[in-house]
Amino acid sequence: MFLRAEKKVFQGEAGAIDCLLDHPGEAPRGWALVLHPHPLQGGARQNKVVTTVSRACVQHGLMAVRPDFRGVGASEGEFDHAVGETADMAALVRQVSEAYPEAAAGPFVLAGFSFGTAVAAQLYATLADDGTQVPDHLILIGCAVERFRFREVEVPASTMLIHGEADEVVPLSESMDFARAHDLAVTVAPDTGHFFHGKLVLLKQVLQNHLQGL
Numbered sequence: 001m002f003l004r005a006e007k008k009v010f011q012g013e014a015g016a017i018d019c020l021l022d023h024p025g026e027a028p029r030g031w032a033l034v035l036h037p038h039p040l041q042g043g044a045r046q047n048k049v050v051t052t053v054s055r056a057c058v059q060h061g062l063m064a065v066r067p068d069f070r071g072v073g074a075s076e077g078e079f080d081h082a083v084g085e086t087a088d089m090a091a092l093v094r095q096v097s098e099a100y101p102e103a104a105a106g107p108f109v110l111a112g113f114s115f116g117t118a119v120a121a122q123l124y125a126t127l128a129d130d131g132t133q134v135p136d137h138l139i140l141i142g143c144a145v146e147r148f149r150f151r152e153v154e155v156p157a158s159t160m161l162i163h164g165e166a167d168e169v170v171p172l173s174e175s176m177d178f179a180r181a182h183d184l185a186v187t188v189a190p191d192t193g194h195f196f197h198g199k200l201v202l203l204k205q206v207l208q209n210h211l212q213g214l
Contacts, residue, residue: 004022004023005020005021005022005023006020006021006023007019007020007021008020008021008099009074010067010091010092010095010096011091011095012070012075012076012077012084012087012088012089012091012092013077013084013087013088013091014070014076014077014078014080014084014088015070015075015076015077016074016075016076017067017068017070017075017076017088017091017092018067018068018073018074018075019045019065019066019067019068019092020045020065020066021063021064021065021066022054022055022057022058022063022064022065022066023058023063024058024059024061024062024063026061027102028061028062028063028100028102028103028106029061029062029103029106029107029214030061030062030063030103030106030107030108030109030136030214031062031063031064031065031096031100031103031104031106031107031108031109032053032054032057032062032063032064032065032108032109032110032111033065033067033089033092033093033096033108033109033110033111033120033135034050034053034054034057034064034065034066034111034112034113034116035050035067035069035089035110035111035112035113035116035117035119035120036050036066036067036068036069036072036113036115036116037049037050037113037114037115037116037142038114038115039069039070039071039072039079039115040079041115043069043072043114043115043116044068044072044073045066045067045068045072045073047113048195048196048200049113049114049141049142049195049196049200049203050066050113050116051066052196052200052203052204052207053111053113053139053141053207054066055204056204056207056208056211057109057111057207057211059208060208060211060212060214061214062103062106062107062109062214063100063103065092065096067088067089067092069085069088069119070084070085070088081148081150082115082118082119082122082148082149082150083150085119086119086122086123086126086150089119089123090123090126090127090130093123093127093133094133097133104133107136107137107214108133108134108135108136108137109135109136109137109139109211109214110123110124110135110137110138110139111138111139111140111141112139112140112141113141113142114141114142114144114169114170114194115144115147115148117140117141117142117143117144117145118144118145118146118147118148118149119148120138120139120140121138121140121145121149121153121155122145122149122150122151122153124138124153124155124156125151125152125153125154125155126151128154136214137158137160137210137211137214138155138156138158138159138160139159139160139162139207139210140155140159140160140161140162140175140178141161141162141163141203142162142163142164142167142169142170142175142194143161143163143170143174143175143178144170144174145178146174146177146178147170147174154182155182155184157183157184159182159184160187160210161175161178161179161184161185161186161187162186162187162189162203162206162207163175163186163187163188163189164188164189164192164193164194164196164199165188165189165190165191165192166191166192166193167192167193167194168193168194169193169194170194172186172188187206189202189203189206
């Protein structure tokens with residue numbers, strides 16, 4: 001369970017970005033931005049993979065921010081194929097850093113699931129180009145970056161790729177192609193579909209092992 005959830009509205013290029021912030025029991029020692037799957041296919045911040053990532057981050061002392069992309073819930077705007085969503089998230093990162101300086105002073109974890117991986121990877125590249133507020137860790141689950149890529153993407157060598165062996169939405173081969181192009185390893189969950197049904201405990205354990213290094 002999250003120890004405290006706070007509803008917070010930030011502003012993106014299309015208007016309001018409605019978010020839930022999951023807080024740890026003590027002062028946060030960093031923060032995580034966790035991005036949800038495809039908005040036109042039911043993706044939202046309450047997705048079980050997204051909440052699993054958020055819980056793992058909170059248990060490691062991070063404040064986890066779960067936005068709804070434009071057009072989802074109370075977030076304003078319309079689906080923009082990752083272009084507008086990436087711009088919105090860049091604005092959100094700046095605003096979170098200003099509103100929560102204590103959390104922003106610590107490690108910054110950027111995580112995405114499915115469509116959210118495309119936004120996360122391109123957001124990482126955007127922030128790296130800017131040279132400020134660059135995430136310390138990038139986690140991509142069910143990697144679909146190439147389906148929605150609109151710019152060149154460079155990701156850190158420490159990027160964690162997690163994929164279900166039996167993913168019926170984004171085949172494992174897509175993560176392997178992305179890993180091959182960026183010289184990354186892939187963590188494969190055996191007999192696991194896209195939404196990690198029955199495998200969320202395994203996913204959380206993998207994430208906790210990774211976050212131990214924070």
